[in-house]
Amino acid sequence: AQKVTQAQTEISVVEKEDVTLDCVYETRDTTYYLFWYKQPPSGELVFLIRRNSFDEQNEISGRYSWNFQKSTSSFNFTITASQVVDSAVYFCALSEARISGKTSYDKVIFGPGTSLSVIP
Amino acid sequence: KAGVTQTPRYLIKTRGQQVTLSCSPISGHRSVSWYQQTPGQGLQFLFEYFSETQRNKGNFPGRFSGRQFSNSRSEMNVSTLELGDSALYLCASSADRVYEQYFGPGTRLTVT
16 A cells, blocks of 8 residues: 655754755555645645656755655655745655556555744 | 636535535646645545546545536535534646646635
């Protein structure tokens, strides 16, 4: 069965510090997708990144970077030089990718989220 | 391109009533998924509709139902509301596969 674990419930850092949000996943499939979403207080989920299971290359986008390691089933997210605007709840998510006939196994399973507070 | 829109944004209902939430997907998208977010259970998948057919379903009681119209707009209905149904209901649309979905701003439902 699919499962996403984000062990850190809440993290608090001082502005300009680096912070890493951990994500560990479980799946029996060989083809799957991993995501990170940001949810600011307004509530809307903001898409940050999607990786497929065949692409273990790390990715950097500005102050954000992601480390995908299949060997440890982890997909960690690092914010460098954090800013107050980074304060939000961050969700890691997993989606298997199978459609058989008219049946879809596609659904996104979210982790419990990590609430990040960046203190000025 | 306009994003996913959800109406209403806020709703207050009384226990025992029913409620209908609406979601308009991004133009051209045929898949609409619904999620419930509560502090206790987190983000949980309700169901997905694709071309007017329910294609996938989460583990929710039959009080939760949905439908999709020919223009891909989707509605979600909750009958006999319970206090525990108070939540943020998020809708997401994609062209086909849910791993390319975009989320709307959500409808915050409060049941009193």
